[in-house]
Amino acid sequence: MRELGIDPYPPHLFPVNVTAEEIHKQYPADDTLFQDVSIAGRIMSRRIMGAASFAELQDATGRIQVYFKRDEICTGDDKSLYNVVFKKHMDLGDIIGVTGRVFVTKMGEISIHATGLKLLAKSLKPLPVVKEKEGKTWDAFTDPEQRYRQRYLDLIVNPHVKGVFEQRSQLMQIMRNFLSGKGYLEVETPVLQPLYGGASARPFKTYHNTLDTTLYLRIANELYLKRLIVGGFDGVFEFAKDFRNEGMSRFHNPEFTQMELYVAYKDYHWMMDLVEEMVETIALGIHGSTKVEVGQHTIDFQRPWKRFTMFEAIEHFTGIDISGMDETELRAAARQLNISTDASMGKGKLIDEIFGECCEDKLIQPTFITDYPLEMSPLAKKHREHEGLVERFEAICNGKEICNAFSELNDPIDQRERFMSQMELGKRGDDEAMVLDEDFLRALEYGMPPTAGLGIGIDRLAMIMTNSPSIQDVLFFPQMRPEKRQNDEDSEQEE
RNA sequence: GAUUCCGUAGCUCAGCUGGUAGAGCAACGGCCUUUUAAGCCGUGGGUCCUGGGUUCGAAUCCCAGCGGGAUCACCA
Numbered sequence: 015m016r017e018l019g020i021d022p023y024p025p026h027l028f029p030v031n032v033t034a035e036e037i038h039k040q041y042p043a044d045d046t047l048f049q050d051v052s053i054a055g056r057i058m059s060r061r062i063m064g065a066a067s068f069a070e071l072q073d074a075t076g077r078i079q080v081y082f083k084r085d086e087i088c089t090g091d092d093k094s095l096y097n098v099v100f101k102k103h104m105d106l107g108d109i110i111g112v113t114g115r116v117f118v119t120k121m122g123e124i125s126i127h128a129t130g131l132k133l134l135a136k137s138l139k140p141l142p143v144v145k146e147k148e149g150k151t152w153d154a155f156t157d158p159e160q161r162y163r164q165r166y167l168d169l170i171v172n173p174h175v176k177g178v179f180e181q182r183s184q185l186m187q188i189m190r191n192f193l194s195g196k197g198y199l200e201v202e203t204p205v206l207q208p209l210y211g212g213a214s215a216r217p218f219k220t221y222h223n224t225l226d227t228t229l230y231l232r233i234a235n236e237l238y239l240k241r242l243i244v245g246g247f248d249g250v251f252e253f254a255k256d257f258r259n260e261g262m263s264r265f266h267n268p269e270f271t272q273m274e275l276y277v278a279y280k281d282y283h284w285m286m287d288l289v290e291e292m293v294e295t296i297a298l299g300i301h302g303s304t305k306v307e308v309g310q311h312t313i314d315f316q317r318p319w320k321r322f323t324m325f326e327a328i329e330h331f332t333g334i335d336i337s338g339m340d341e342t343e344l345r346a347a348a349r350q351l352n353i354s355t356d357a358s359m360g361k362g363k364l365i366d367e368i369f370g371e372c373c374e375d376k377l378i379q380p381t382f383i384t385d386y387p388l389e390m391s392p393l394a395k396k397h398r399e400h401e402g403l404v405e406r407f408e409a410i411c412n413g414k415e416i417c418n419a420f421s422e423l424n425d426p427i428d429q430r431e432r433f434m435s436q437m438e439l440g441k442r443g444d445d446e447a448m449v450l451d452e453d454f455l456r457a458l459e460y461g462m463p464p465t466a467g468l469g470i471g472i473d474r475l476a477m478i479m480t481n482s483p484s485i486q487d488v489l490f491f492p493q494m495r496p497e498k499r500q501n502d503e504d505s506e507q508e509e
Numbered sequence: 510g511a512u513u514c515c516g517u518a519g520c521u522c523a524g525c526u527g528g529u530a531g532a533g534c535a536a537c538g539g540c541c542u543u544u545u546a547a548g549c550c551g552u553g554g555g556u557c558c559u560g561g562g563u564u565c566g567a568a569u570c571c572c573a574g575c576g577g578g579a580u581c582a583c584c585a
Contacts, residue, residue, distance in 0.1 A: 059546090063543085065542050066541090066544085067542090068545065079544085105535095106535075119543050119545090120544085123543090139519075140520085141520090141535085142520040143520065143534060143546095144546095145545095145546040150546080151521095153520050153535085154521070155520065155521085157520090213584095214584085258585080260583060260585095261510075261583055266583085416585090485585095495576065495577085
């Protein structure tokens with residue numbers, strides 16, 4: 015092509031003045047429009063019939079057909095632009111710029127009658143060709159490994175994939191507007207932390223050369239946001255990438271996004287109202303309805319959501335009232351429900367286990383589960399009425415937790431004791447136990463107002479809102495094993 | 510981490526109980542001035558994931574490894 019004097023990667027801008035979507039929306043309702051268009055995109059299909067051809071052009075908004083006629087794009091005697099450049103040297107996947115006018119073909123398809131054609135970027139690799147007609151699809155690009163590893167290809171070839179990510183972006187935008195609109199401040203806190211905290215998980219560990227110190231990638235930002243509440247902000251939130259060095263599944267990626275929110279002078283009842291309102295707003299914003307199709311179910315986010323205490327939920331699904339049981343009785347109840355237990359499990363763990371086995375996956379419609387065992391929640395405030403419980407709730411939806419929240423523990427003495435018992439667990443070999451954060455305790459000692467806190471899994475919520483069965487479908491680049499072991503010897507030598 | 514299924518052309522797949530590879534689309538060469546999964550004629554294209562083993566002979570059987578999916582465990 016270079017021999018023909020054509021730069022396959024020209025440097026100049028191409029003056030686009032219209033998108034495929036705009037044309038489809040406004041034409042032919044007003045057929046005086048679009049008589050001098052300039053549009054750019056990728057060639058997705060081509061049908062050549064001698065001196066005339068049709069091609070489908072895909073831009074960021076969609077596809078539009080382009081009609082090329084030899085004598086229209088080559089007005090002089092030199093027909094090589096059509097005969098040689100277009101027919102021989104252009105391929106599916108090439109990015110081109112087209113000028114022309116919009117018209118409707120005999121077959122009734124809105125198309126662009128091209129008067130000019132320019133190659134903007136050559137594609138050297140063949141594109142998977144997906145064809146569709148009447149709902150049937152040929153040669154779909156479906157291999158999950160290739161779709162995730164080469165997301166760019168997936169996005170080119172599978173248009174609905176873009177829609178999923180647009181909805182994810184919309185979700186975050188709505189949430190951000192919702193929270194900002196209430197006057198809360200969006201903040202940023204450290205990803206690299208000398209101590210990891212705010213959740214029970216194994217961290218990624220790294221090292222800072224100049225400081226000569228170990229740092230951890232955050233597993234949560236909770237403790238930093240609460241420091242900001244101590245500092246006098248009434249409401250702070252952060253969309254936080256968190257990192258947990260744990261197993262992967264269709265619900266878990268090593269890095270994931272959580273939105274955490276802390277609001278002073280509120281409690282967990284207040285926070286439930288906020289979550290309902292916020293998620294309902296998101297559903298309405300994305301789908302125009304509180305009802306969302308998810309797999310086999312229709313989930314309705316209309317307020318108010320059902321609220322159960324954990325004990326009520328267990329009684330509802332198993333018929334067993336465990337609220338007054340001691341550890342031995344709980345163990346017997348678990349055995350009766352075919353739940354395996356081991357000696358290390360305390361009362362709280364047993365309750366949590368029973369709930370997880372018998373209730374969680376049955377909760378399809380959004381439901382708040384409240385009042386968790388104290389042992390499982392070292393950062394939550396003790397329940398105002400019930401011994402052994404904390405003021406905590408989770409929202410369960412489609413059988414999965416979508417958020418976790420509590421009245422935050424602001425008693426520094428109680429907090430220190432909770433950390434101490436976590437460290438006991440750590441000594442007994444629980445590698446997910448929390449570590450004591452002396453600076454956080456110091457902050458609490460200055461006094462933190464009563465505060466309600468929330469963590470909401472953005473990826474999980476996006477899965478529900480976009481009807482995606484796997485977290486990999488709502489992450490552009492889900493974590494995969496490295497494709498090739500390159501320079502194997504080099505890396506071994508570095509070790 | 511455990512179990513299980515899968516890995517053949519650029520894409521989607523076929524290849525039965527072992528005889529060293531096939532289709533459609535894409536590509537390449539032709540014909541065709543409003544087609545739409547365009548069509549018609551012709552051509553090329555594969556370390557059958559990798560490495561071992563069994564065998565006269567392996568894409569096929571066996572073992573190990575790599576990669577992926579699903580389920581489970583841990584967790585959000």
